[in-house]
Amino acid sequence: DESTRNQLALSWGVESHVVPHADNTDAMVDLVDAELLKLNRYNTGDTMIITAGSPPGIPGTTNMVRVHHL
Known part of the structure; x- marks a missing residue:
């Protein structure tokens, strides 16, 4: 959410983005x-770290850290 984005x-070295709600992490x-x-x-192939809660949409449940290639 925007509050978390503002804190980050x-x-x-952190650049945060808020995206629309999704039903699952994929x-x-x-x-x-x-x-x-x-x-x-950003370009295809760039590496980034994604943090999120799984299942999405439940505040305070950040339990996923993923090294991701765009």
Whole structure:
């Protein structure tokens, strides 16, 4: 959510993005890919770290860290 995004803005080297709600983590990662490519600041093959809660949408349940290649 926006509150978490604002808190992460204070962390060095972190760039956070909020994407629409997804029903599962695979759909969420697909949304992340699409949003980042729309920004034209990232390229296919770029490496990033994705943190999320699984299942999505439940505050305070961050339990996933994924090294992801766009």
